[in-house]
Amino acid sequence: MEESFYDKVFRIVRLIPKGRVSTYGAIAKYFGTGLSSRMVGWALNSSHSQDIPVPAQRVVNRNGLLTGRHHFPTPTLMEELLISEGIKIKENQVQDFKKHFWDPAVELGY
DNA sequence: CGTGTGACCGGCG
């Protein structure tokens, strides 16, 4: 069973530690510069269909903005989850985003 | 089989 490109994305997202956040671009880059960031968000669009919960709330755009919050069951759920993990959110924006940033290419060692 | 779309990113005017 080869894992689809979705499963790879889900796996990386699940590897994001609690209290950390990552970006679509960072994950896409981890796959290789060939993959565009759009694919990451698109894959996450199917995350709801996965039996294994995917912490998609930890994935934000490079601005630290919770762009994907509209795709959650409730638009406030994403913010609530991040706050619940100790991340501070202000106006749909991650505070100290750079400090909470988790880069798979670095943390996982490329 | 071709077109459109998508939770983005980076470059250029």
Place this chain on the structure above:
DNA sequence: ACGCCGGCCACAC
């Protein structure tokens, strides 16, 4: 500094 445009790959219709 800001706004607009193209690119990039995968999947659905």
